[in-house]
Amino acid sequence: MAEVAAAGAGPSPLLDLPEPLLLLILGFLHDSRSRHRAALSCSRLLAAERxxxxxxxxxxxxxxLDFLLLPPGFRFPALHRLDLSLISPWGHPLLSSTSASPTTYTTDPHHPDEIAERNAYVAARLAHYFPAVASLAVYSRDPSTLETLAPRWSATLHTIKLVRWHQRPLNLPAGADLEPILRTCPALTALDLSDFYCWTEDILPALAAHPAAAAKLTDLDLGLAGAGNGFLAHDLxxxxxxxxxxxxxxxxxxxNPRYDDSVGDDALRSLASSCPRLTLLRLTEPFEPASASQREQAGVTAVGLVDFFARLPQLExxxxxxxxxxxxxxxxxxxxARRxxxxxxxxxxxxxxxxxxxxxHLDGIAVCGGLESLSMKNCQDLSDDSLAAIGRGCGRLASFAIxxxxxxxSAGIRKLVSARRSTLKEVSVLQCRFLNTAACLTALxxxxxxxxxxxxxCDWEEVEEEPANAANGCHHEDDEPANGATGCDNEDDDETAETSYESASKKCRYMEEFDNFSSWEMLRSLSLWLAAGQQLNPLISAGLDSCPRLEEISIKVEGDLRTxxxxxxxxxxxxxxxxxxxxLSKMKLDLSEAVGYALTAPTGHMDLAQWERFYLSGIESLENLYELDYxxxxxxDVNQRSLSLPAVALFQRSHGLRKLxxxxxxHEHFLSFFLKMPNLRDMQLREDYYPAPENDMMITEMRPESWLRFEVQLNNQPIPN
Incomplete structure (x- = not known):
């Protein structure tokens, strides 16, 4: 379209199209970049896009000034979802009485009246550009940001997501972070705190202080990023x-039953009685998983759950x-399944x-025939027979994770996926004792x-010998009946051979029918978990050698590099x-749980700079890599997560990257490396580890002003396409 307009052979045919047809054309473009390019083809499409x-x-x-003095036509009257959580660098507040202003202002930026006037002006301009915002995401370092912004959209705002990874200000009263939005947004129905670092003690006082606003809430996400504890029974x-x-x-x-007020049957019943219209309920325990020998019996029982489910008929x-x-x-x-x-x-x-x-006959979770997604963790008595029954009973299962x-x-995985071949699209198998990578891929x-x-x-080692009771469902005499013990009587096997998935003859037929597939032709997303120090090299030989449509890969490394x-x-x-x-165009490489020496390492040990070289070497060979999260x-020991010199140098050689x-x-002097990447268009530093250091200068030479200078240089670079 741009070529037609630039040819100079007369008016563009787009100028003759009626308005509804232009809007229909834009309706086919869902990708933001495609919409931007279409809008640049002519002024009518630009106006229609806005x-x-x-x-x-x-x-x-x-x-x-570049942000504040936008052209008058820069308005989006129909825009209802606005994300401001990344609008200021380094997690510094968008509007705050304590933030330092850039040197573009001639007046004293630290004067209270000057700061208040500036904040009000920025909020007014945002409300002018986006007058109909109904869903807002914003980085809230302290309540002053919401005090200024929330009243601008008080009539239309029904969804708010707060983001903060820096430490909660210690002098804040309990609930002060939420008070501005509960007080000034009467239409608020959804509150998302999944990426907001605060205390559990902040939630209840804010809700109790504004009962009318709390009663209107229908969606409440209290994930509390980085939470080290959870809500007790009386809080819930x-x-x-x-x-x-x-x-x-x-x-x-x-x-945890060792806590006096831990969540148990009574707390769940109270929750269901107070909120009977719940359709989505996610309760998690935010602690490190304990070993099987250290786990105790929780206060939640099967009898209590039966009563709990009976009170939530709309649960999805x-x-x-x-x-x-x-x-x-x-x-x-x-x-x-019944209730x-x-x-x-x-x-x-x-x-x-x-x-x-x-x-x-089917029993337990296998009778939940409407399930589309099922995830089970730390289920120690889940057997191959259990998976076979789940495959028979859950006829709509599209996503499965253990x-x-x-x-x-591997026999149990194979039985499940064979039974659900027509529906299953997503599979996750992590850290199971008798499943190494090759065996799991073969089972799929x-x-x-x-x-x-x-x-x-990714476990390249051969698994230990599979016990008979784990492989075919047979159990020792001293096994408890709760583990599904049925004995290994040959007569019983003969009687159920025609209806049971344990039949050896059927297993052979499955193997002959499905082992001919050689390509993962529909695979678009791949996630890998590796132990610290392990290599990725055996991945191809393990069976993932042909993935013609793989677009996204996620790699998680976890463990102590010092050992x-x-x-x-x-x-x-x-x-x-x-x-x-x-x-392959998108990659997530997560080394956040790989722990090592940041500053000094004893003789014979590697510091993190050398480990980053080990993990990032070869990234330049991924020519089509478009986006990288690292x-x-x-x-x-020092709460430090910082890029080293080898990492920056290796990133510089990845010429295809557009988003990093x-x-x-x-460090500030490392930023010049990123300016040498010819296609880099979007570069961000996110201090989203919890809690992020309160004083950024203690761990880095970076300053907010230096990052702003880097952004200006990056935006001024000529970017092809």
Whole structure:
């Protein structure tokens, strides 16, 4: 279209199109970049794009004149989703009485009247450009930002997401962060605090102080990024009483029975009685997972869950992710299927006895036939027979995930995916004792040509000998009946051979039918978990050799690098092997849980700079890589996550990168490296580790002013296409 307008052979045909047809053309363009390019083809499309734009995320510094003095026509009257959480660099507040202003102002920026006047002017300009905002995301370092912004959209604002990864100001009264929006936004129905670092003690006082606003809330996400503790039983009950109209609730909770007021059956009953219209409920325990020998019996029981489910008939999405055991859960799952017929998404942690699979008839979770997504963690008695029963009973299952289920083998995975070949699209298998990478990929052969998303642990070692009871469902005499023990009687096997998935003859037929697939032709997203120091090189030979449509890969490395042996000078992690995936454009490389020495390392040990060289070597060979999210490794002793010189130098050689998001900091003089990347258009430093240091200067030479100078230089570079 741009070429037609520039040809000079007469008016563009687009000028003759009626307005409804122009809007229809834009309706086919969902990608932001495509809409921008179309809008540049002619003035009518530009005007139509601004009139119909529904969502926008802004970056930069609003205190500069370039932001404040935009042209008069720069208005988006239909825009209702506005993201301001990245608008100021380094997590500094958008509007605050304590933030320093750039040097573009001639008056004293620290004078209270000058700061208040500037903040009011910026808020007024934002309200002018975006008059109909209904959903707002904003970085709130302190309540002053919301005090200035929220009244500008008080009549239309119904959804707010707060973002903060810096420490909560210590002198704030409890609930002060939420008070401005609950007081000034009468139409507010949804509040998202999943990326907001605050205390659990801040929530209830704010809700109790504004009962009318709390009663109108229907969506409440209290994920509280970086939360080290959760809500106790009386807190959860009080929140439910304040918000009786909730339909969605996400909250971290304390299920540990050693706490006096831990969440148990009574707390769940109280929650269901106060909020009977819940459709989404996600309660998680925000603590490190304990080993099986250290776990105790939680205060949540199967009997209590039966009563709990009976009070939530509209439930569709349920997460109960505990770190302590819920025993004999099969009757509760059967009650869930009866009492909550709409349930489609289910995540359970430390639930034992979910499916005994003792007979031909389905039991436990296998009777939840409407499930579309099922995730099970730390279910120690989940067996291959259980997976076979789930495959038979859950006929709509599209997403399946297991983690730390130590009795599951490749045979069970194969039975499940064979039964659900027509529906299953997403699979996650993490940290299971008897499932190494090669065995798991082989077990997924029945859906190899259909699966679209795969998450797997990279374990290249051979698994130990699979016990007979884990492989075929047979149990020792001293096994408890709750583990699904049925004995290994040959007569029983003969009687159920025609109806049971344990039949050896059927297993052979599955293998002959599905082992011919050689390509993961529909796979678009791949997630890998690796232990610290492990290499990626065996990935291709393990079976992921042909993924013609793979667009996105996520790699998570976890462990203590200080205990790893020093790799040889020529050894690398193996990112160059990912060059075999021709359309790979997005990558997440998360080394945040890889711990090492940041400043000094003893003799014979590597510091984090050398480990970053090990992990990032070969990234330049990924020629089609368009976007990279990178979490540097960290030294927890000094709370430091910063880019080293080898990492910056290796990024510089990745010429195809257009977007680079670093979840950490770096030194000021390293920024010049990024300016030499020819296609780099969007570069961000995000200090989103919790809690981020209060004083940024203690861990880096970076300053907000130096980052602003870098942004100006980056934006002034000629960018092809």
């Amino acid at each position: 009139l119909t734009r529904a969502a926008m995320a802004l970056r930069g510094d609003p205190r500069t 009950a009080a929140i439910a009483r304040c918000c009786p109209n909730l339909r969605k609730l996400v909250a971290p909770c304390v299920f 999405d349920l997460t109960l992710d505990l770190q302590h055991d819920v025993l004999e859960a099969a009757p509760a799952m059967e009650a869930l 909550c017929p709409r349930v489609r998404f289910l995540t359970l942690g430390c639930f034992q006895g979910l499916c005994k699979a003792a007979w031909v 983690q730390r289920c130590d009795r599951v083998t 052969n029945p859906i190899r040509d259909r699966i679209e998303s795969l998450e797997i642990s 790893c042996s020093r790799p040889s000078p020529v050894s690398v992690f193996g990112l160059s092997d990912l060059g075999a995936f021709q359309v 979490w540097p490794p960290q030294d927890r 998001f670093v979840h950490g900091t770096t």
